[in-house]
Amino acid sequence: MRRDKITENQADIDNMSAFAHVITSTQNPQIKFAVKLRDSAKARREHGQFFLEGYRLCMDALENGYTPELLFCTDKFDLPGAVRISESVAQKLGDTVTPQGIFGLFKANSPAPAQQLSGKIIALENLQDPANLGAIARTAEALGIDCLVVSGGCDVYHPKALRASMGALLRLPVTQIEDSPSWLEQCELPCYAAVPVGAAITPPECDFTAGAVIVIGNEGNGLSNEVIAACDARLTIPMRGRAESLNAAAAAAILMWELCK
Amino acid sequence: MRRDKITENQADIDNMSAFAHVITSTQNPQIKFAVKLRDSAKARREHGQFFLEGYRLCMDALENGYTPELLFCTDKFDLPGAVRISESVAQKLGDTVTPQGIFGLFKANSPAPAQQLSGKIIALENLQDPANLGAIARTAEALGIDCLVVSGGCDVYHPKALRASMGALLRLPVTQIEDSPSWLEQCELPCYAAVPVGAAITPPECDFTAGAVIVIGNEGNGLSNEVIAACDARLTIPMRGRAESLNAAAAAAILMWELCK
Numbered sequence A, B: 001m002r003r004d005k006i007t008e009n010q011a012d013i014d015n016m017s018a019f020a021h022v023i024t025s026t027q028n029p030q031i032k033f034a035v036k037l038r039d040s041a042k043a044r045r046e047h048g049q050f051f052l053e054g055y056r057l058c059m060d061a062l063e064n065g066y067t068p069e070l071l072f073c074t075d076k077f078d079l080p081g082a083v084r085i086s087e088s089v090a091q092k093l094g095d096t097v098t099p100q101g102i103f104g105l106f107k108a109n110s111p112a113p114a115q116q117l118s119g120k121i122i123a124l125e126n127l128q129d130p131a132n133l134g135a136i137a138r139t140a141e142a143l144g145i146d147c148l149v150v151s152g153g154c155d156v157y158h159p160k161a162l163r164a165s166m167g168a169l170l171r172l173p174v175t176q177i178e179d180s181p182s183w184l185e186q187c188e189l190p191c192y193a194a195v196p197v198g199a200a201i202t203p204p205e206c207d208f209t210a211g212a213v214i215v216i217g218n219e220g221n222g223l224s225n226e227v228i229a230a231c232d233a234r235l236t237i238p239m240r241g242r243a244e245s246l247n248a249a250a251a252a253a254i255l256m257w258e259l260c261k
Helices: A001-010 A008-013 A029-039 A041-047 A056-064 A087-093 A130-143 A159-165 A179-187 A225-231 A248-260 B009-016 B029-039 B041-047 B055-063 B087-095 B130-143 B159-164 B181-185 B225-230 B248-260
Strands: A050-053 A067-073 A083-085 A102-107 A121-123 A147-151 A174-176 A191-194 A214-215 A234-235 B047-051 B068-073 B081-084 B102-107 B120-125 B147-151 B174-176 B191-194 B212-216 B233-235
Touching: A008 B120, A029 A041, A029 A050, A029 A102, A041 A050, A041 B081, A041 B087, A041 B159, A050 A056, A056 A102, A067 A087, A121 A130, A121 A179, A121 A248, A130 A147, A130 A159, A147 A159, A147 A179, A174 B191, A179 A214, A179 A225, A191 A225, A214 A225, A214 A248, A225 B102, A248 B130, A248 B248, B029 B041, B029 B047, B029 B068, B029 B087, B029 B102, B041 B047, B041 B068, B047 B055, B047 B159, B055 B068, B068 B087, B068 B191, B081 B087, B081 B248, B087 B225, B120 B130, B120 B181, B130 B147, B130 B248, B147 B181, B181 B212, B191 B225
Parallel strands: A067 A083, A121 A147, A121 A214, A147 A174, A191 A214, A191 A234, B068 B081, B120 B147, B120 B212, B147 B174, B191 B212, B191 B233
Antiparallel strands: A050 A102, A067 A102, B047 B102, B068 B102
């Protein structure tokens, strides 16, 4: 919004009062807090908030019921209620060489009760790479997965995961659980542990029509023995050649395709 | 090899004569040439050689019939015929913070004649991201794809692609073609163009048992109209949700799974 428009009426002035002030210092406490949410999973957990960069992701969050705590934008944007920041502050907040100039702090969703889940579910146990998490979420949305369950070190609000998911992590139902083995034991759907080798059934042998959970493990170590034991069956993608295993995102794509088709 | 071993017999001395000299300058012409091959697709094409980093990849190349032009290693390795380099030169050549200290320049393979291909083939047209190319090659090997055909900007000898493939690009039969449409038209196998939307058949409707080619396009722009027209059919993965498309690696994983299962 251009400054000369602010004088048009009093309501606008009240709404836009934040615009009277432009944050120009990267040492501003609100900016420092935003950087903390951007960089630290611990801060995100402690405050129950997360950081978003870019118009598209912020709109995805707003359209999917996330509550904005604070929005920042440069004077390139007309964003009601946003705190205005200088280009140099945008540079500090942004992860790209030329940031768009729009950022938001949003309240994290309270997870849906895991016991009530139904349909086709993919569970990610202790996935390490946020880019993998994002890629899997994007594929999950495209194929029609009903819910993503994450546990262990998976941080769905990691900026890299959100960006790699192209917003899918904000649009998909996502549930974060603490104790996978006990959740899997209580789950009424058939639960399949994805394993790279060994005595296991293959996707064509499974009937997923009434819904199922497929659990995919950490990139390096796979699933823990506790998680495998808590599942009803082991599921594998038969492999040839000298590849030791499929990467997590490729295995997830194939298993989600079989689950949903 | 420890230096005191070199005196053991004359044959060893002759074999190891390179060890008498340790390259300590990053301005050495051999090192500058290695860096050029590492960083420039044009240099790789012009010289018909490529650069590898790490013990595992160099062994993969040697075991799969690639001819080494020059091997470099620090004194951590006993590599017959290798040129010895200092740690600081290894640091310059390496792409990681603590390089292993072993590098090789290899002759690129002459591509197999494209007309003689048979079996289950995946063709990558103008794929942009070397990490995607590497990931797709890794999945292709694991699932049992018979040959990878690449065209357009795809550089199978890009260091990032080679690393992401975990050596699969050195182990899989790979053919580089110049003119995809004319190759596809001459190809005797049924050719399927992977498209994100539109009038197209889905994988369960196809019979891949006698072999087929599936062509996957550029991450941003998909396949060109010329390539689609040169194929026998359009193939798509049905999508739900708001995702605009699957990413290239996920789509490739699903299509290769359907092709090979």
